[in-house]
Amino acid sequence: MLAREQLLKRIAEHLSRLSVQTELLGKIHFFDLNIAAEHFYASLLNQVYGCDLVNLNHAQMNAAAIDLADQSRSLAVQVTSQRSAQKIKKTLDKFAKHGLGTSYTTLKIVIIGKRTGTYSTVSVPTGVAFDGKADVIDNVSLIKDVSLKSVRELQCILDLMESELNYSQAAASIMDKTDKDALLCLRNLMDRSAFQDPWDLEVSYPKFRSTITDLIETINTGRSEGVLITKPRFVYEDHALAEHLNALCTQLRALRQLFQLHVKSGEIDLNANACKFHIPESGAAFDAQRNAIIAGFNAITAPYGLKPLPNIS
Numbered sequence: 001m002l003a004r005e006q007l008l009k010r011i012a013e014h015l016s017r018l019s020v021q022t023e024l025l026g027k028i029h030f031f032d033l034n035i036a037a038e039h040f041y042a043s044l045l046n047q048v049y050g051c052d053l054v055n056l057n058h059a060q061m062n063a064a065a066i067d068l069a070d071q072s073r074s075l076a077v078q079v080t081s082q083r084s085a086q087k088i089k090k091t092l093d094k095f096a097k098h099g100l101g102t103s104y105t106t107l108k109i110v111i112i113g114k115r116t117g118t119y120s121t122v123s124v125p126t127g128v129a130f131d132g133k134a135d136v137i138d139n140v141s142l143i144k145d146v147s148l149k150s151v152r153e154l155q156c157i158l159d160l161m162e163s164e165l166n167y168s169q170a171a172a173s174i175m176d177k178t179d180k181d182a183l184l185c186l187r188n189l190m191d192r193s194a195f196q197d198p199w200d201l202e203v204s205y206p207k208f209r210s211t212i213t214d215l216i217e218t219i220n221t222g223r224s225e226g227v228l229i230t231k232p233r234f235v236y237e238d239h240a241l242a243e244h245l246n247a248l249c250t251q252l253r254a255l256r257q258l259f260q261l262h263v264k265s266g267e268i269d270l271n272a273n274a275c276k277f278h279i280p281e282s283g284a285a286f287d288a289q290r291n292a293i294i295a296g297f298n299a300i301t302a303p304y305g306l307k308p309l310p311n312i313s
Contacts, residue, residue, distance in 0.1 A: 007154040008147055014161045015139045019113035021175070022081045038067045040164045041079045041110055045137075047157050048146055053077060065094035069104065076104035081112040088132065089122050096125035105129060111138040174222065175231050179238050180304040185230040187306055189215055190297060195290055198312055199283035206270050209263075212256045219245050219252075244300045251293045258289065287312045 022037060042053045045068070053068040053075070068077040078091050088109060095107055107130050119132030146157060177185070193203070194211035202208055218224045222232040233245040262268045262282065268275045277283060291311045298308040 004151050007158055010158055012143055014165055022112045037112055038079045042068045043160055043164055047160055065091055074105040077108045077110055079110045083111045083116050085119050085122050088119050092125055092128055092130060096128050101127045109136050114138050174228055177231050179236050179241055182230045183301050183304055190309055199286045205268050205273055209259055212252055216249050216252050219249050248296055255289050
């Protein structure tokens with residue numbers, strides 16, 4: 001078993017890593033980690049404070065103002081990566097608006113990271129019992145409380161964290177990809193029919209549109225079909241490369257707009273999965289636009305030694 005100091009250090013490292021990842025991914029509108037954190041903090045707070053918290057967002061989708069609750073202790077908890085006074089005020093107002101004070105006598109707000117003060121300027125609505133200093137839990141206060149535990153209890157807390165935080169560790173590994181590996185992931189996404197087959201061989205027009213949208217999202221956020229698979233362009237080490245990818249997204253949006261124009265005109269019928277252009281050359285225009293996108297992407301990846309994508313012939 002690890003010594004007390006080593007256990008506390010490992011626990012602190014896990015909390016710090018989670019807060020950094022949550023903040024970074026939140027900036028690119030990837031909130032899946034926040035959702036996973038709710039489950040983690042329910043387990044962690046139960047372990048540290050002896051609560052019996054359950055995740056209300058699992059039991060009641062879009063639970064108002066609070067994320068976790070311990071009915072037996074009349075305890076409500078919100079978990080958030082936002083630490084501003086405005087966020088605290090918004091939570092208190094929603095708590096009061098939905099009359100949650102009748103069910104929960106205690107409200108705690110857990111900040112994933114470090115608080116910005118004691119929130120003494122936040123006005124507490126009538127009927128809500130809340131102290132901005134005592135009822136906000138952050139990494140610092142949590143570690144202080146954890147440090148009072150026995151070595152055996154610390155080991156149990158660390159075991160819990162290492163089992164629960166696999167998700168964030170996987171996210172960290174993805175975000176640590178090299179620029180070359182991230183580009184290779186994008187290349188693999190582009191090496192499919194929507195970018196390789198001539199228009200007259202297209203078999204699914206709805207899938208064509210969703211492929212374009214998915215690629216734009218992957219470049220910007222790192223997500224494909226809602227799952228983080230690579231790092232977003234905002235965190236590439238080569239900032240010029242990030243700008244080139246932004247230009248590629250502009251080209252992809254133009255392709256999607258062209259597609260939508262033909263959908264609105266009725267030439268592409270998504271429900272019937274059919275296409276009948278008024279002008280026969282329209283299909284060639286799609287091929288030319290996709291070839292321009294492929295050429296642009298090949299120019300981006302060439303310095304990294306990646307195999308170029310073939311043009312549509």
